[in-house]
Amino acid sequence: xxxxxxxxxxxxxxxxxxxxxxxxxLPLVAAGALVAGLGWAFWEPAVASVRAWLEQWALVTxxxxxxxxxxxxxxxxxxxxxxxxxxxxxxxxxxxLLLVAWLMTPALAAFVARRxxxxxxxxxxxxxxxxxxxxxxxxxxVALLALVATLPLWLVPPLALLLPPLIWxxxxxxxxxxxxxxxxxxxxxxxxxxxxxxxxxxxxxxxxGLLGSAPSLLWAAGALSFVFAPLLxxxxxxxxxxxxxxAALWFAHFTLARLARLxxxxxxxxxxxxxxxxxxxxxxxxxxxxxxxxxQRP
Numbered sequence: 001x002x003x004x005x006x007x008x009x010x011x012x013x014x015x016x017x018x019x020x021x022x023x024x025x026l027p028l029v030a031a032g033a034l035v036a037g038l039g040w041a042f043w044e045p046a047v048a049s050v051r052a053w054l055e056q057w058a059l060v061t062x063x064x065x066x067x068x069x070x071x072x073x074x075x076x077x078x079x080x081x082x083x084x085x086x087x088x089x090x091x092x093x094x095x096x097l098l099l100v101a102w103l104m105t106p107a108l109a110a111f112v113a114r115r116x117x118x119x120x121x122x123x124x125x126x127x128x129x130x131x132x133x134x135x136x137x138x139x140x141x142v143a144l145l146a147l148v149a150t151l152p153l154w155l156v157p158p159l160a161l162l163l164p165p166l167i168w169x170x171x172x173x174x175x176x177x178x179x180x181x182x183x184x185x186x187x188x189x190x191x192x193x194x195x196x197x198x199x200x201x202x203x204x205x206x207x208x209g210l211l212g213s214a215p216s217l218l219w220a221a222g223a224l225s226f227v228f229a230p231l232l233x234x235x236x237x238x239x240x241x242x243x244x245x246x247a248a249l250w251f252a253h254f255t256l257a258r259l260a261r262l263x264x265x266x267x268x269x270x271x272x273x274x275x276x277x278x279x280x281x282x283x284x285x286x287x288x289x290x291x292x293x294x295x296q297r298p
Contacts (some may be wrong), residue, residue: 003200003258004200004203008250010112010116010253011249011252014108014249017028020108020245021029021246022264023104025106025239027099027103027104028237031096035092035095035237040171042084043084047078047080047083051079084159093141093168093240095239097140097171097172097244097245098136098137098175098249100134100137100244100245101179101244102132102133104244104248105176105180105252108181108245109182109252109253109256112252112253113184116256117256117257118252120184120259120260120263121184121190122184123184123186124181124182124184132154132163132178132179132183135175135178136179139174139175140175142156142171143167143168147164150167164209166206166209167209169207169208169210170205171245172204172205172247173198173201173204173205173206176205177193177194181259184259189259189262189263193258193262196258197255197258201251201254204254205247206244208244208250240255243275262283265294
């Protein structure tokens with residue numbers, strides 16, 4: 001727990017560094033332009049399609065008529081945009097996470113290593129970037145499948161608050177831990193660190209998943225927020241980018257500290273083994289031969 005807290009405050013201080021803030025603009029420009037373009041092009045058709053799909057269900061029609069009867073006709077206009085937002089937000093989260101992992105995490109890990117661990121040797125593979133991309137896409141596919149599989153459980157209020165942070169936390173832990181160790185650690189070192197520190201890594205990931213709920217408050221302004229949905233989506237991407245940049249720094253400080261400690265332990269163990277192996281070869285110190293006749297002089 002001490003390592004987790006120490007990595008947290010170091011990551012928080014690093015987020016204020018001008019270089020880190022400048023790096024966060026690259027995923028923001030890429031994801032923001034994509035989200036804004038898709039929002040302006042497909043927002044109104046998507047809302048119209050969802051509204052037409054809802055009107056085909058007799059149960060939904062009955063529910064909307066009941067809402068009109070009790071004096072809440074505004075909910076009819078909000079329901080379709082709300083469903084579109086619920087579908088779009090996980091996609092925005094995944095896109096932001098993948099862009100930060102791909103574009104920022106290697107640079108952030110190098111930033112942490114250069115400032116805190118200057119003597120940490122780089123032993124990762126030269127092709128770590130495509131391995132990291134493949135790993136991120138695979139873990140993202142598993143996380144999206146988990147989200148779809150657990151959607152019925154979201155109707156239970158406690159599970160609706162617990163399942164998304166757990167899934168996002170698992171995804172963040174797998175993606176960021178891999179990317180922060182890819183350049184500096186060998187395959188064996190990376191697997192060992194990720195296995196021995198799996199619970200602290202999951203705790204950092206869950207904390208990141210809980211922070212991921214913060215941008216959802218942007219949609220709490222009522223019907224007005226859906227009018228400016230494309231603009232709010234870009235703002236949400238910016239918030240997610242900063243949040244995931246902080247998470248990447250958090251993981252970098254924690255995993256690189258574990259890697260440095262692991263190598264120091266291995267070096268001490270190797271030195272102890274070498275010293276133990278050298279003792280029998282040298283043998284015990286021998287005493288000078290005794291003169292059997294002390295009266296005779298050599």
